[in-house]
Amino acid sequence: MSRFAQLHLLTAYPPANLNRDDLGRPKTAMMGGAQRLRISSQSLKRAWRTSELFQQSLRGHLGVRTKEMGREIYKDLVNKGVKEKDAKAWAIAIAGIFGKAKKEDKKNKDPLHMLDIEQLAHFSPEEREAISALCDKLAERGDGPENDELNLLRKHHSAADIALFGRMLASDPGYNTEAAAQVAHAISVHKVTVEDDFFTAVDDLNNGEEDVGAGHMGETEFAAGLFYQYICVDRELLKNNLGGDEALADKALAALTESAATIAPTGKQNSFASRARASYILAEVGDQQPRSLSVAFLKPVNGADILEQSVTSLDKTVSAMDKAYGACADKREVMNLVSGKGGLREIIDCITE
Structure with missing residues (x-):
């Protein structure tokens, strides 16, 4: 070839x-x-x-690119009976393998914002399956993930989009794909x-008795x-x-x-x-x-x-x-x-x- x-x-x-x-x-x-x-x-x-x-x-061989995998992990753990406090801590630990977790900001009204990672990460189907299996295991034994278990999330994958377009995780170059x-x-x-396109939009309920102008004006290039x-x-x-x-x-x-x-x-x-x-x-x-x-x-x-x-x-x-x-x-x-x-x-x- x-x-x-x-x-x-x-x-x-x-x-x-x-x-x-x-x-x-x-x-x-x-x-x-x-x-x-x-x-x-x-x-x-x-x-x-x-x-x-x-x-x-390429159905079944495409990844998901997101900063919010920690939220998915948290929801999965809670649905499996894990306490919210533990679910947050374990989700941060698991998602943190793929990127640096965001720092807690007390001004942020979103209670789950610290579960997000700083950069977009591309997760392969195999990695998502491994994460789901780990969540099952943690929920069953009622204890957080160990380092060896987190390292097992590193999987050889069949994600064609990652293979074609690559993946860079600054937090762990071992997960990079050229x-x-x-x-x-x-x-x-x-x-x-x-060029510029000047456009107007007409208000359908405006009969023009008092205001004969357009309801909206704009410009697009x-x-x-x-x-x-x-x-x-x-x-x-x-x-x-x-x-x-x-x-x-x-x-x-x-x-x-x-x-x-x-x-x-x-x-x-x-x-x-x-x-x-x-x-x-x-x-x-x-x-x-x-x-x-x-x-x-x-x-x-x-x-x-x-x-x-x-x-x-x-x-x-x-x-x-x-x-x-x-x-x-x-x-x-x-x-x-x-x-x-x-x-x-x-x-x-x-x-x-």
């Missing part, structure tokens, strides 16, 4: 605000001296990981100008773009992260590929209906050092048919790199809506073979 799988996608979005910055504007970046639209890798991975497609394809998938920020192949997206997966690392389960690794690769091609970030979807599917996908597999093809778009694309021009620019860049460095992949597969060539099934087969 070739070690690396790479995906290069072109996806066009109509006017949208898929991924906002702290001011509510679409995220942007400067590239090639021009402002581009940007969708962060965090936004993309969140959309894929929580999609119905991902959930169905991400097998590297996801670039998607960036528009052309320069953009973020948007832009449209054709995005280049790059993903690189270390297939060997993915399989190792999943305990050597090659079949599960292939399922994870297939779900990631289909999600990247068909799942859009959910930002402002109700306002813009900005759902889209990739118009072009280039899949590459091989043991060669991976590389992005973003250099194809250092010079912003412009003109009447930016999709066709972008495909041409990608093709030229692939050929130029192969000529300069030797073949940069052992096998390639293309899906191109412009020419009608290929399909998603062929892309997935290439990535998982």
Whole structure:
């Protein structure tokens, strides 16, 4: 099996605000001296990981990312007859294995706030099962967890999302998982100008006799773009992260590929209906050092048919790199809506073979 799988996608979005910055504007970046639209890798991975497609394809092999596992442990212990005081102490001890517990704040009116941990932690199905089993054991014997029992919570897991996107627990590096998938920020192949949409809302019960104005006025910002997206997966690392389960690794690769091609970030979807599917996908597999093809778009694309021009620019860049460095992949597969060539099934087969 070739070690690396790479995906290069072109996806066009109509006017949208898929991924906002702290001011509510679409995220942007400067590239090639021009402002581009940007969708962060965090936004993309969140959309894929929580999609119905991902959930169905990898059912039973997905983790839960939360700061509030201590609350779940506390409720489980109380439901099993443990006194509230003991349940709190034991829940803090168990959740504390995965992150530093929050300090008690007497001004905080939430009586369970100290059960939360400081950072988000990604819990695998196996770890959640181990926690539940430990709660059963503690409730039965009526005593708190011992160090050896807490250490047993460290499990080899089959969480495909953790295997793909990694996990970092600063409190205990032993629980870290190196991400097998590297996801670039998607960036528009052309320069953009973020525009303002001034809108009003009408009060249905206002007959206009006294106040003829709108019931509400607001402003939102948007832009449209054709995005280049790059993903690189270390297939060997993915399989190792999943305990050597090659079949599960292939399922994870297939779900990631289909999600990247068909799942859009959910930002402002109700306002813009900005759902889209990739118009072009280039899949590459091989043991060669991976590389992005973003250099194809250092010079912003412009003109009447930016999709066709972008495909041409990608093709030229692939050929130029192969000529300069030797073949940069052992096998390639293309899906191109412009020419009608290929399909998603062929892309997935290439990535998982």
